[in-house]
Amino acid sequence: MIKLIALDADDTLWHNEHMFLETRDRFRELLSEYHSDDWVDERLNSTELRNLKHFGYGIKSFVLSMIETAVELTEGRIRGNQVMEIVGFAKDMSNSPVRLLDHVEDTVRQLASRHQLVVITKGDLFDQESKLARSGLGDYFSGFEVVTEKNCATYESVVERTCGDPSTFLMIGNSIKSDVIPVVEMGGNAIHIPYHTMWEHETVSEDEANKYSFLTAASIAEVPTLVAELSLRN
C-alpha cells in the first residue's frame, strides 16, 4: 500500500524552467554588444556551478551569478542601468504568474481524496512558498518541504517522520537524478514524469537511469492509475 505520496513542484506541478530560459535570453541580449550568445551561456553556466556552494539554488543566486558574469565578461565596463536591469530580472521572476501543468489541479484533487500528499522541492524557501501560495494548491497538501538537496538522507528523514516504511512511500517528479534515484535506493517507489526541458545539471544518462526500477508517466493525469497498480503490486 502507498501511504504517502510526495510530489516535486518545479516542472512537475507548475512550469518553472521556461522562466530561467527566458531570463537567459534576456541576459544574452543584454550582453550582445560584447560577446556571442554561446560564450555568454558558457560563462554564465560555469559561474552558476562555481557559486552553488556559496548561494545554493533559486532566483536570487541565479541573478547574483548573472551580475558576476556580466562584470567579468565586460571587464568591468557594464553600466549601472544594465546592472539594474539584471536586478529587475530577479523581481520579474519572483512575480511571474504560477502556471500549472495540464491536468495538475484535477489530479492533485483526486489523489488528495485518497492519500496523504506532501510537496518535496529543492530551491529557495521564499521562492517556493510564494509559488505554492499563488498556485492555489496549498489545501491539498499536508506538508510542504523545501530542502537544499534531494538525496537518500533527505527522503529517509521524511519517511521517518511520516509513513515510517519506505515501501509505502511514493515520489513523483520530473528529475531522475533528484526525484527517482535516491528514492529507489532507499527502497521507495518513484514515478518519473519527463518535462520537455531540464536544467543540464539535473540530467543523467540513459544507461545510469536503466539501473533503477521505476515507473514513467507521460503526464500527471496517468498517476492515479499507476498508484492503483502500485498498491495492488505491493
Added chain:
Amino acid sequence: MIKLIALDADDTLWHNEHMFLETRDRFRELLSEYHSDDWVDERLNSTELRNLKHFGYGIKSFVLSMIETAVELTEGRIRGNQVMEIVGFAKDMSNSPVRLLDHVEDTVRQLASRHQLVVITKGDLFDQESKLARSGLGDYFSGFEVVTEKNCATYESVVERTCGDPSTFLMIGNSIKSDVIPVVEMGGNAIHIPYHTMWEHETVSEDEANKYSFLTAASIAEVPTLVAELSLRN
C-alpha cells in the same frame, strides 16, 4: 510540563547581526566618494524594506538590495569592480565562521539531555542549514525549521506536529516580536534573551512588550533553571 523546547538561531545560538553591521560599514565605505554615511544607510534601509516582498530575508536578498541602492545612489555611475565587490560581500558573509554565543554549547547539551529540542529560525534555507552544519550543534536538535515568517500560524503548525499542546511548548530567542509575542498569543511559553544589537525592523516598544507575560534571561546559561521553574509552575 515543558515537552518541546524551540530555539531561535541568529543571535540566540550564534552571532549574526554583527556580520550585517560590518557589511553595512563596508558598503558605506564603498559609496563614501558619492554620499554621506547617513544617507547611504537611509537609502539601503528603505530598499531592503521595499524588496522584502520580492526577495525575503537573508544574505542574498541583502546583497541584491545593496547593488540596487548603489546603482541608484551613484545615478548609474557605479563601476563594475565596485559591483563585483558587493557580490563579494555575499560570499564573505556566506563563508564567515559561525561563532557561538557564550555558554551555548554547554547549555544546549544540558537541555538536550532532558528535553526534545528544535530550532525555529527565519531566513534563507541555504544560509541557515549551512550555519547549523558549521555550528557543530546539529546532533542536539531533532528538528530544524527554517520559516519565512514567525507568526501564530507558524508556531501552531509546529505544536500540532510535535507536542500537541501549546502550554507544553517553550520558545527561546532574542526577538520579542518574532520569538515571544506570537508564542504567548498562541498560549505557549517564551524566554527572551536580549542581544546587544537588533535589526531595527524587529524591535517593539516597551509598552507593547509589557502587554505579554514571558520570562527574560540575561544569558542562555540561565535557561535550564528557568525551564525547571516553568515545569513546576505548569
